[in-house]
Amino acid sequence: MGRSPCCEKAHTNKGAWTKEEDDRLIAYIRTHGEGCWRSLPKAAGLLRCGKSCRLRWINYLRPDLKRGNFTEDEDELIIKLHSLLGNKWSLIAGRLPGRTDNEIKNYWNTHIRRKLLNRGIDPATHRPVTDHPTTPTTTSTTVTTTVNNHNVTSPPPPDIISFATAKPAHVKNEEMEEDTKLNISSPDHQKQERCPDLNLELRIGPPQHHSSNMIPSISYMQQPLMTGGTICFACSLGVQDNKECRCSANATSGNNNNNVGFDFFKIKNGALDYRSLEMK
DNA sequence: AAACATAGCAACCGCCAGTAA
DNA sequence: GTTACTGGCGGTTGCTATGTT
Numbered sequence A: 001m002g003r004s005p006c007c008e009k010a011h012t013n014k015g016a017w018t019k020e021e022d023d024r025l026i027a028y029i030r031t032h033g034e035g036c037w038r039s040l041p042k043a044a045g046l047l048r049c050g051k052s053c054r055l056r057w058i059n060y061l062r063p064d065l066k067r068g069n070f071t072e073d074e075d076e077l078i079i080k081l082h083s084l085l086g087n088k089w090s091l092i093a094g095r096l097p098g099r100t101d102n103e104i105k106n107y108w109n110t111h112i113r114r115k116l117l118n119r120g121i122d123p124a125t126h127r128p129v130t131d132h133p134t135t136p137t138t139t140s141t142t143v144t145t146t147v148n149n150h151n152v153t154s155p156p157p158p159d160i161i162s163f164a165t166a167k168p169a170h171v172k173n174e175e176m177e178e179d180t181k182l183n184i185s186s187p188d189h190q191k192q193e194r195c196p197d198l199n200l201e202l203r204i205g206p207p208q209h210h211s212s213n214m215i216p217s218i219s220y221m222q223q224p225l226m227t228g229g230t231i232c233f234a235c236s237l238g239v240q241d242n243k244e245c246r247c248s249a250n251a252t253s254g255n256n257n258n259n260v261g262f263d264f265f266k267i268k269n270g271a272l273d274y275r276s277l278e279m280k
Numbered sequence B: 001a002a003a004c005a006t007a008g009c010a011a012c013c014g015c016c017a018g019t020a021a
Numbered sequence C: 001g002t003t004a005c006t007g008g009c010g011g012t013t014g015c016t017a018t019g020t021t
Helices: A019-032 A040-044 A050-061 A072-085 A089-094 A101-118 A173-181 A187-192 A211-221 A248-256
Strands: none
Touching: A019 A040, A019 A050, A040 A050, A050 A101, A072 A089, A072 A101, A089 A101
């Protein structure tokens, strides 16, 4: 047999929280701390499901929540992180101290989606809405840009980011990008990818400890490293010195180490568990 | 001023991975 | 090894506020 049920389905309130319920929840968590959401409602004298308490605390009552409007920098960071991670709102929230996944999700759906559409960018794919599968576009990394001793021919638009590698024109861009994101390294891909074993199973450090890096990270990501005509995602994220990256950019890693915001996901410092991002 | 449309956001729902029993 | 619960996540809903006609 498993555990007992998390909460009584009956006799629980739903809908908007009252001030009194908020106060009870805050008082209880201040005294006893977070955790054991199952027993919390009863212990705190709340007629709520533990799940509901957790959500209310995390999304609304937590004292370290930032509240207020998103800044332009936060906007851009969300866009870029979304282009990397997709709808992984909790991961994205992990890079925005004081913001919750729910808040970012809402903000994306209400503001950023429209913003991108106005720019002619598909918010789902981060590519121009008129993009044709067989036509190389600015979202493809066939652009040869150079940062730090790398060739530059045409820098990518600031809000479009892709980690696909150069590939024959008959290969759909979508397939390329998905494969790269998912770290699918077919033999054919390995011929062309400098960092074939890039793994997006990233482990991220606690945001509150790195918030000062947030802004430099943005500027760095607006100038991703190119490796022979392709963007090396690992380098872009600042893992040149790590095992994760075997691309040629390592040759200049000494310089890159000085790059501000280089350690975007704080990977250099070792294994970091994104779950530690949960804001407490 | 009233009616309607739209935007914003808090909260719920359902699913899933991990894990206690 | 199996069952069933917990905690967490992403998607969606529905209420409220604001804007427009």
